[in-house]
Amino acid sequence: MGGNPQLISLSFSFLLILSGFRLAAQSVDGIAAIVNDKVITFSEVRRQVEPTERILKESYSGPQLVERIKEARLSALRALIERELIIQNFKKEGYIIPDHVIEERLREIIRTQFEGDRLTMIRTLQANGMTIDQYKEDLKNQIIIQAMRAKNVPxxxxxxxxxxxxxxxxxxxxxxEDPQVKLWLIFIKKSVPPEDPLDSPSGPAPPDPALQRAQEILFRLKTGEDFAELARQYSEGPKQDAGGDMGWVTRDTLRKEVADVVFSLHPGQLSEVIPTDDGYYIAMVEDVKPAKVQPxxxxxxxxxxxxxxxxxxxxxxxxxxxxxxxxxxxxx
Known part of the structure; x- marks a missing residue:
């Protein structure tokens, strides 16, 4: 059966105009990808990646932040493409999700996340720029993806x-398991040198009073005084209130100068004074756990x-x- 060529031409022209309007609307947003006949827009990608970007902005800045955000957006786009492929495959196979399944899932969410208050949920959605119908569509897509994964991935x-x-x-x-030591530490900060060079005595630099104090503490420890008591009195480092008791530690939790000495000691052994850039450590190893392979x-x-x-x-x-x-x- 033939048709009116002029009418067909006008109808085709009208479809082209409609298509033009759709493409114009999409171009304002921007097309991130096309999956068969479905367009994924940049706004969809941004919405998907927004929570991740907030976290990234708390941890990174400058060029590193830009690079991390690019990676996150690309990952989000790939996830949206995969989601669209699964949804299209679901439709192609002729499956459907009954409306009552979506409504049941929605009621469960309202009950567990909004204390049964539907109005609170709707207001929350509106605050996030989403309608209830859009939310239902998202729920439907989630159910589709779960069902298709269950079907295709045992x-x-x-x-x-x-x-x-x-x-x-x-x-x-x-x-x-890395080797560990049960460690006690005393730390004495280095003395602050005089700011005015004129105040500094000429000739060789005098011994650091902080080093002398550390050596005196070490002598008292060697003559039998209690490590915890001296740590409470003199230590300026971590766990002072606990008497310098660091508990069980691995090598990577200590600065290298301290770790090299500590992991060469035997149970019950004291170190000598360990100098570092900012002060002096005295260590005592109470016990040792050698490296262990779990069976x-x-x-x-x-x-x-x-x-x-x-x-x-x-x-x-x-x-x-x-x-x-x-x-x-x-x-x-």
Missing amino acids: SQVVISPYQVERYYQEHIQQFT LSEVRKDIEKTLVQEERQKLQEKWLNKLRAKAFIKMF
Whole structure:
């Protein structure tokens, strides 16, 4: 059956005009990516990454912050592309999510997060620039993604004893506990030199009074006085109120000059005075724990859990790669 060519032409022109309006509206926002026939806008990416950016701004600044934000936005865009691929695959397979499922999920959220007050939830959404219908759509998409992952990525993954043993051998350092010492410390700050060079005596620099005080404390310790009591009286370092009791420490928790001495001592042994840039340390090692490798029997369950997560991640990536291969994806 034929149609009126002029009418068809006018209808086609009208569709082009409508399309032009849509593209113009999108261009104001900016197109971040296209996934088949779906446009992902920059505002969607910004909304996705906004909480991460707030955290980054608390920890970084300058060029480093710019680089971290670029990485976060790219990661967010990739996540949105993956989400769109999954949703489109769900629709292509002809699945549907009944409305009552979304309503049940919404009621549960209102009950657990808003003390059953629907109005409070709506006001919270409005404060974040979102309508209830948009929120329901987001809920629906979350349910779709959960359902499709459950369908395509098996939750039960079998890990063989051989895989566990190989992982253990290849990551043995991960299961090695560093040596530790039960440590007591006294710290004496260096004396402040005179600000005016004219006040400084000529000739060789006199001994630092702080060093002399540290040496006197060491002598008193060697003659049997109580370490904790002297630490409470004289220490200017950490754990003064606890008598200098640092508890069990590893090498990486101490500055190198102190660690080198401390980890060469035997249980019950005192160090000599340890000079550093800012003062003088006296250490006593109460006890020592040598490096220890956790046996496989103790860590087997943790390794199995790690391997299951890795295997499920591989299976998910394999599934997503199939979806990517069948899709038109363009990032801008």
